[in-house]
Amino acid sequence: MTETPAPAETDRGRLTALTRLWPFARPYRRLIALTFTAALLASLAQLAVPLLVPPIVEGPIADGDRGALLPLLGLALLFGLAEAALFFLRRWAMNVSSLQIERDLRDALYQRLQRLPVAFHEGWSSGQLLSRATSDVATIRRFVGFGAVFLLVNLITCIVVGALLVAIHWPLGLAVLATSAPLVVFGARWEKRYNTESRLVQDEQGELATDVEEAVQGIRVVRSLGRSGLVFGRYDRKAVRLRELQLGKVRTLALIWCLFEFHPQVTLAMILVGGALAVNSGALTAGALIGFIALFTVLLWPILSLGFLLAQAQEAASACDRIGELLDAELTVTDRPGVHPQPVGTPARLRFEDVSFRFPGTGDPVLRGIDLEIAPGETVALVGATGSGKTTATALVARLYDVTGGRVTLDGHDVRDLPLDQLRRVVATAFEEATLFSMSVRENVTLGRPGAGDAEVEEALRVAQAGFVHDLPWGLDTRIGEQGLSLSGGQRQRLALARAVLGRPSVLVLDDPLSALDVHTEALVERALREVLAETTALVVAHRASTVLLADRVALLQDGRITAVGPHGELLATVPAYRELLSSAPELAGAGEGGAR
Incomplete structure (x- = not known):
């Protein structure tokens, strides 16, 4: 504090x-x-x-x-x-x-x-x-x-x-x-x-x-x-x-x-x-x-x-x-003077260009000279040990933080040159800790897109395997209470995922959004999620083997730097640090037995 x-x-x-x-x-x-x-x-x-x-x-x-x-x-x-x-x-x-x-x-x-x-x-x-x-x-x-x-x-x-x-x-x-x-x-x-x-x-x-x-x-x-x-x-x-x-x-x-x-x-x-x-x-x-x-x-x-x-x-x-x-507190993340909407495709090309980041008042930077390009429609899994900077890197895409060095671009436009309203329409994020609000299920799911129709809401719920909402007392109109505490952790995560995928954004950022799901539900969500990932650009923080296997390529993040990028099988065969990470992390260990999609 x-x-x-x-x-x-x-x-x-x-x-x-x-x-x-x-x-x-x-x-x-x-x-x-x-x-x-x-x-x-x-x-x-x-x-x-x-x-x-x-x-x-x-x-x-x-x-x-x-x-x-x-x-x-x-x-x-x-x-x-x-x-x-x-x-x-x-x-x-x-x-x-x-x-x-x-x-x-x-x-x-x-x-x-x-x-x-x-x-x-x-x-x-x-x-x-x-x-x-x-x-x-x-x-x-x-x-x-x-x-x-x-x-x-x-x-x-x-x-x-x-x-x-x-x-x-x-x-x-x-x-x-x-x-x-x-x-x-x-x-x-x-x-x-x-x-x-x-x-x-x-x-x-x-x-x-x-x-x-x-x-x-x-x-x-x-x-x-x-x-x-x-x-x-x-x-x-x-x-x-x-x-x-x-x-x-x-x-x-x-x-x-x-x-x-x-x-x-x-x-x-x-x-x-x-x-x-x-x-x-x-x-x-x-x-x-x-x-x-x-x-x-x-x-x-x-x-x-x-x-x-x-x-x-x-x-x-x-x-x-x-x-x-x-x-009087400084607005460090705000629209630059004279910014106006720029054309951003769906899906968009996402690039990290020599990106560095340090938190205000701290010593060493969290990220150092990151270079990573994600092609339109491609999914990249970001893996690394705890504290390597994965979540921080994903937060830079939607400008929850601003880079302190380099830049992040969408279709060649620096994200700082896009109005925040536009940026946060084309970039959707689902966090590991699902945050819901004291309002109805429908209002929570459509929070980022209030004008979404019933068919689009149902499709988002299907992808997230959140059909349980229809069993609630008033269905989509059921108020779920402060922080969504009336729901289980897995149910909250699925609603947060449905909120992120609603409207098929240009870029989808997923910070390990399936961690609270049981194995059976996770498999169903991943199967439906593949359809969404095929139509959008996605950056996924992976802590589980199944999440890694959703990606076209994997980026290994070590001490704030990306040290290797490639298909899962290729990294497994050629990068000792990647193999060591898989063997030391139980959540990722199963990825050594499968291949990339």
Whole structure:
């Protein structure tokens, strides 16, 4: 798994993280502006009652004039109704805009994950990716819909109320503003700590999600080995660590909240003492003091919420950083500028021309100077010891990886000069580990060619000897569950093979797709597969004698190099390394007794 980058340490770094949201928020800027405007006006409407208190106390109440009291009370009621209407408008605009942004961000993240190269996914755990696409996106939605709006609204409210307090009685107003300075300094210090703790919690949640996913997908292995306790212990240790990290985060947040709860109480006490002295000296009227206190109470919510809102901003910044790691990841396998479809025959001529490959960040190359030509309609079996680079070589054809030296061509066209959509239509691959999806049999088989007709699907199922699907409860419309775990390994392989041969591609790449089949089924599949191989160009990774015998020629791969190419019988007679491989590999040993097709 890749190392998780450290969280941003500066306010500038956190601000940069949050600016990632702008491209997603920009299409909904009008709704966001409406949300902000409604929230601000509702907040300012709260000032109506405190501002009306002095005229009411010093006018109708002091004079006993009930008639003059009613218009002022009606005005206060009117502001209350306006605040309620603005509250409704703010909630509506907030939910619409934030949910749209969440959807767009999640779509962009999912599309990016689909475009990132296989090498990237091999370096990341699925749990880390899942937590970014779910919990982190939800964190950002909550911040956009609430935190970001009220951080700005509360700041403006504090400025307006502060100015009004100074206008009512400047000594007392300045004293109130002065008490805010320690609040800002202390809050900024603890917010940095909270940011670091939030990132650690989010990363640990990703680790825990990975453990859960692995345990569920590998439940058969875990149960069969009787290792449920071991797997749970591993999970529990991470769960305990997550709990400790979350408790540390809660402690920090509690300290922040304690400060922001304590501040207004102390300030209110100061106002009461100072205000009483001012009234006693005649510098302030009783009505003005009541209005001053009422105005200060309007500040209670902005002050109390500040700790929560700043914490939410830190969590959103961490979430933006984590999502940014995916959105900024390099797309190493992508269409070159200006590429356009090229004519590729069916079958096509496949060539490896001085091909080399090394994985990023590794030392020695996996493949070194491979030269191999497969004529249209020819089948070549690629054999070699474990770790010789067979699977890597086949992955280069469909550009699951890009060569680091030389080139792979189809009918003379470098595969990098073909649009990926075209390349992966003309090259079909069946892997040793069959991957199926939680959808119907038909959808799994036609995944690479959704428009295939029933007759073509049936033909592909016949070639793969997958007629068992008609015995499933709903036939081809039966949903086979996540990863196809409701099927046996051999059944999954046969469906994956049917998916690969559907539509008769220009080039068929088979990475030992028959390894999970019993001998009888394997023989039936091979018999039907010969018809397909006669009409397409095929590169087959062979670990079994019967698979070798399907090929016209065999290529021997040793330490990343092709050391011999020829018919099976010829290599058996003239290449000692090939004979040694056959004798040392039980799966291939039987090939010494037969001949090539």
